[in-house]
Amino acid sequence: MTALHLDPAAETRWDVTEEDIRSALDSVFDPELDEPITDLGFVRSLEVQAGVGGARVEVHLRLPTSFCSPNFAYLMASDSKDVISALPAVAQVVVELDDHHDSDVINAGLAADAGYRGTFLHEAEDSLDELRWTFRRKAHTAAMERCLTDLLRANASLVETEVGTIRLWNLPAGRNKEALLRRRAALGLPEAADATVLVNHEGHPYPPDAVPLALRRARSTRISIDGNAHFCRGLLRTRYEGSGTDQSPRPDGAEAADHHELLPLIVKEIHP
Amino acid sequence: MYSKDGENYFIVDAHIALWDARPENQRNIPGKQFIDCFYDYHRNLSPDAEQWSYEEFLYQGGERLMKDLFEDGYVDHAIFQPAYLGAFYKNGFAQVEEAYGLAAANPDKLTYNHCYDPRDGEAGLDRLRADHEKMGFKGVKLYTAEWHGESRGYKLSDPWSYRYFEECRKLGIKNIHIHKGPTVRPLDRDAFDVADVDHAASDFTDLNFVVEHVGLPRLEDFCWIATQEPNVHGGLAVAMPFMHTRPRYFAQIIGELIYWIGEDRIQFSSDYAIWTPRWLIERFVDFQIPADMTEYAPLTTAQKKKILGLNAAKMYDIPVPAELQLPDADETKTGPRQPERADLAGVQ
Numbered sequence: 187m188t189a190l191h192l193d194p195a196a197e198t199r200w201d202v203t204e205e206d207i208r209s210a211l212d213s214v215f216d217p218e219l220d221e222p223i224t225d226l227g228f229v230r231s232l233e234v235q236a237g238v239g240g241a242r243v244e245v246h247l248r249l250p251t252s253f254c255s256p257n258f259a260y261l262m263a264s265d266s267k268d269v270i271s272a273l274p275a276v277a278q279v280v281v282e283l284d285d286h287h288d289s290d291v292i293n294a295g296l297a298a299d300a301g302y303r304g305t306f307l308h309e310a311e312d313s314l315d316e317l318r319w320t321f322r323r324k325a326h327t328a329a330m331e332r333c334l335t336d337l338l339r340a341n342a343s344l345v346e347t348e349v350g351t352i353r354l355w356n357l358p359a360g361r362n363k364e365a366l367l368r369r370r371a372a373l374g375l376p377e378a379a380d381a382t383v384l385v386n387h388e389g390h391p392y393p394p395d396a397v398p399l400a401l402r403r404a405r406s407t408r409i410s411i412d413g414n415a416h417f418c419r420g421l422l423r424t425r426y427e428g429s430g431t432d433q434s435p436r437p438d439g440a441e442a443a444d445h446h447e448l449l450p451l452i453v454k455e456i457h458p
Numbered sequence: 459m460y461s462k463d464g465e466n467y468f469i470v471d472a473h474i475a476l477w478d479a480r481p482e483n484q485r486n487i488p489g490k491q492f493i494d495c496f497y498d499y500h501r502n503l504s505p506d507a508e509q510w511s512y513e514e515f516l517y518q519g520g521e522r523l524m525k526d527l528f529e530d531g532y533v534d535h536a537i538f539q540p541a542y543l544g545a546f547y548k549n550g551f552a553q554v555e556e557a558y559g560l561a562a563a564n565p566d567k568l569t570y571n572h573c574y575d576p577r578d579g580e581a582g583l584d585r586l587r588a589d590h591e592k593m594g595f596k597g598v599k600l601y602t603a604e605w606h607g608e609s610r611g612y613k614l615s616d617p618w619s620y621r622y623f624e625e626c627r628k629l630g631i632k633n634i635h636i637h638k639g640p641t642v643r644p645l646d647r648d649a650f651d652v653a654d655v656d657h658a659a660s661d662f663t664d665l666n667f668v669v670e671h672v673g674l675p676r677l678e679d680f681c682w683i684a685t686q687e688p689n690v691h692g693g694l695a696v697a698m699p700f701m702h703t704r705p706r707y708f709a710q711i712i713g714e715l716i717y718w719i720g721e722d723r724i725q726f727s728s729d730y731a732i733w734t735p736r737w738l739i740e741r742f743v744d745f746q747i748p749a750d751m752t753e754y755a756p757l758t759t760a761q762k763k764k765i766l767g768l769n770a771a772k773m774y775d776i777p778v779p780a781e782l783q784l785p786d787a788d789e790t791k792t793g794p795r796q797p798e799r800a801d802l803a804g805v806q
Contacts, residue, residue, distance in 0.1 A: 218675075251498065252491035255640040255649040287488050302645075308608065311644040320648055324678075399794065402717070405753070406678040409710045414675045416704060417502075424502040441706050 201275035202241045204234055210269040211245070214262060217321040218255075219415040220328070223247065223262055226415075227422050227432035230284060240277025243270050247283045248429070250421035256288040260295070260305060261314055267296055323387040326369035328411045330383060331404035332362045332438065350397035355379040361437075412439025459782075460532040460766075462743050467763050468782045470770040471536040471735050473635070473670060473695040473727030476523055476557040478549065480516045488605075489546035500732050503699035508737050518731050520560045528567055531728070531735035534767065535776050537569045537597070539635050539670070545605035558593055569774055571597040571635065576618040577606045583625055590629045596774060598631055599670075603639025603649075611640070611649070615657040623662050633773055634658075635668045635693065638676075650676045652683055659687040666773060668725065671696035677711060681718035688791040691773070692719060694765070695729035698738045701745055709747045713754030720795045721761040722786050725770045739766065760784055 211229060212222045223229060230248040234241050247263055267281040282293045295305025303310040334349050357363045367377050375389045382391040392400045416439055423430040460467045479493035497515050527533040540552030561570035572595045574586050603611045640649040652673045659667045672692040673680025684690040692715055700708040715724050728735040743762060747754045763784060771778045789795050
């Protein structure tokens with residue numbers, strides 16, 4: 187009789203590895219920088235132990251400063267707990283944010299599964315959904331500008347007001363186009379080949395005379411996100427010695443002085 | 459004054475501090491975390507030769523400040539922008555009394571700006587009036603992420619912020635410097651959002667709003683607001699040292715600013731004591747937009763002179779020798795400055 191029932195711990199003990207946890211965390215993004223926390227080096231430690239009913243996982247996160255905005259910090263930590271908890275072989279998850287001015291509040295909220303409002307009480311009004319949307323829109327804007335600026339640099343005959351008529355099929359295949367398609371999908375914008383590239387976050391294109399300003403505004407967004415991403419990476423390396431080895435290179439906005447030097451910068455350069 | 463290649467630059471360092479972050483003045487752990495965060499900024503963005511020890515960084519004192527700015531640093535005039543941070547430091551982070559005393563003793567070199575917190579309500583208004591009568595400042599520095607009881611931040615569009623702006627107007631305090639930190643309440647939205655500056659600047663068109671660190675990390679939002687509001691200016695605190703580590707990023711920041719708000723509304727600052735002015739001034743005078751960034755025009759010497767001092771001198775009526783003065787650019791008051799350069803057409 188008992189032989190028919192497998193011991194649940196024995197059944198699942200070896201089913202989850204550190205790599206499984208890490209790849210689950212690959213889907214947790216810093217919304218502001220539009221990158222996985224695993225690429226940014228924000229995962230400080232990761233421990234998997236066999237336990238009754240499944241594995242016990244403990245993850246510690248770290249951020250570039252103690253004063254990084256607590257709403258983003260909470261989003262990344264709670265998303266981390268969610269993706270790990272969703273793994274079938276995991277029975278218990280502890281996610282802790284280290285060395286932040288709100289560590290105590292956030293860690294207590296995570297431990298109690300108190301949710302956003304339960305964690306931040308009077309400082310929370312409704313939810314962090316609008317915050318996520320704000321940065322999904324910015325990520326799309328930046329991805330759009332990268333593609334169009336590449337196209338302008340590659341085609342001397344392309345007149346700027348015509349940029350507003352560029353369709354997805356006009357964009358060369360590659361990393362930037364793939365990134366744009368992902369961002370469009372995140373906003374629910376059409377991904378069909380004949381879709382217009384330069385659109386606002388609701389998918390509306392711009393009339394020709396509004397195109398230069400829209401492009402320029404998108405450019406400032408791209409500069410801002412790339413600049414913040416590299417500054418945050420740099421601050422993390424300064425704050426936690428050796429953390430650079432946990433970071434993946436970011437090609438967008440990379441410069442010679444970055445510690446990841448061997449990056450394809452060709453797209454941004456001009457070869458007269 | 460700084461001189462190079464036959465050109466003379468009148469220097470105004472528009473954002474400096476005299477702070478005390480030593481352990482005996484720290485009220486709590488956030489007090490230590492705050493100065494540690496500043497120190498990481500300092501270490502991360504400074505050239506090796508300009509890096510200070512942690513001990514040096516905690517406190518400088520007036521004597522060292524005078525040396526770093528005026529003896530070694532080429533600065534003609536500097537403006538205190540105090541962040542009080544009473545929730546983190548027993549006697550405040552900015553040493554208000556000491557800074558005021560130093561400015562009073564060196565009026566040709568130093569301007570003292572004050573600070574207030576609109577969440578202090580009526581009592582704070584009384585104090586502002588009394589402080590102004592005693593110290594006679596023309597500007598204030600507002601740190602919107604300051605902690606205050608249960609609150610960890612406020613907006614410039616809050617009703618009490620407006621009451622204080624009305625009082626500033628009455629007292630002749632014309633220059634409002636805004637340091638956007640991560641304003642926490644409500645947490646639902648982007649804590650670095652600068653949209654509240656837009657409301658305040660539209661409703662108080664006779665006040666100048668100088669957004670420090672040009673809205674970073676929200677450069678794009680700052681540019682969009684500032685281009686529409688002729689009384690919004692950009693302070694280059696924190697942005698300047700990117701010249702060293704990330705010159706292409708800095709080129710884009712300055713290029714965007716020139717495009718969106720023009721050369722007359724950008725102010726240099728070292729953000730002393732996070733950085734020292736000497737190397738920043740030397741490098742800025744030598745700095746140029748990389749040749750391949752054809753979306754930006756090269757920086758002119760006149761633009762550098764305005765940014766390094768003339769713009770802030772004008773705002774604060776700081777006397778500038780006649781031969782160093784420059785006229786305002788003949789530009790639109792709102793909207794992009796170089797619309798013809800918005801595109802990359804013709805780069806090849």
